Amino acid sequence: MKHRILISAALATLACAAVVASAMAAPKTRLYQFSGEVLGANTNALQVQVEGGNPVAIKALIGQSQDQTFTLGSNTEILVWQKGVPHVASLSDLSTGDWVVVNVRATPGSTLTAIETTPAGLVGDHGKQANGPGKPLFLYVGTVAGPQTDGKVALHVVDGNRLALRSLLGQPVDQTFTYGYGTIFLLWQGKVPTVISPSQLKAGDRITVRIRADRTASLSQVEATAAVHVGDHEPADPSLTG
Numbered sequence: 001m002k003h004r005i006l007i008s009a010a011l012a013t014l015a016c017a018a019v020v021a022s023a024m025a026a027p028k029t030r031l032y033q034f035s036g037e038v039l040g041a042n043t044n045a046l047q048v049q050v051e052g053g054n055p056v057a058i059k060a061l062i063g064q065s066q067d068q069t070f071t072l073g074s075n076t077e078i079l080v081w082q083k084g085v086p087h088v089a090s091l092s093d094l095s096t097g098d099w100v101v102v103n104v105r106a107t108p109g110s111t112l113t114a115i116e117t118t119p120a121g122l123v124g125d126h127g128k129q130a131n132g133p134g135k136p137l138f139l140y141v142g143t144v145a146g147p148q149t150d151g152k153v154a155l156h157v158v159d160g161n162r163l164a165l166r167s168l169l170g171q172p173v174d175q176t177f178t179y180g181y182g183t184i185f186l187l188w189q190g191k192v193p194t195v196i197s198p199s200q201l202k203a204g205d206r207i208t209v210r211i212r213a214d215r216t217a218s219l220s221q222v223e224a225t226a227a228v229h230v231g232d233h234e235p236a237d238p239s240l241t242g
Helices: 002-025 055-061 112-116 162-167 219-223
Strands: 030-042 045-053 067-071 077-082 085-089 099-106 122-125 137-144 152-160 174-189 192-196 206-212 227-232
Touching: 030 055, 030 067, 045 055, 045 099, 045 227, 055 112, 055 174, 067 112, 099 112, 137 162, 152 162, 152 206, 162 219, 174 219
Parallel strands: 077 122, 174 227
Antiparallel strands: 030 045, 030 099, 045 067, 045 174, 077 085, 099 122, 137 152, 137 206, 152 174, 174 192, 206 227
8 A cells, every 4th residue: 555655656746747847848938019000901811010019029020111911810819999998809890090909929039920920819909099099199300319328319309290399399409208118110211111229220310209198298208208109211291390
């Protein structure tokens, strides 16, 4: 009887060791989260104009086009948000222009191709929002006034949208704006944008800085808010003054 107990205990120990070894051997995955506007969708693919994402997603995009295609699989869950409440939906509920968040889990350090060929786990559709997701847009246009350090970009402002220009009333035109890990930097060559890193901005480059903040935010509050988008040599917007 004693021998049977010892054998059972030994087998149990071996089983536990096998489970632990299996868990350790299994490759860990990491969340790659991309956000942007729907360009199109079909049975197993979703085309998105990427406007942001988490740090690992943005890093994977560097050197690539802003427009990307993600894989949808049989286990991809689609949620449509209405008034802050998510509802289970289907591919047919995704419309061009909708703001979506695409969640893909892949091994750390995956290439963009590997990420995009991995079926998304979740797609969240937040619908069409005239001002983009969340808060109003402050758009500043100017030239880079110096090197980028500690998450800051110095800008000599020459133009902007109404909210941006209003925030500058009585203020110097030389200002410093904040960027974060989720800020997407795009270099425009003609009409084609490519994702770049902040270090690729050069003094004198004409850039646009997009920040979303409360409509009543002061200039200092806007500047302390990480930009969602910085465009280098972005084509001029005819709707801006000046």
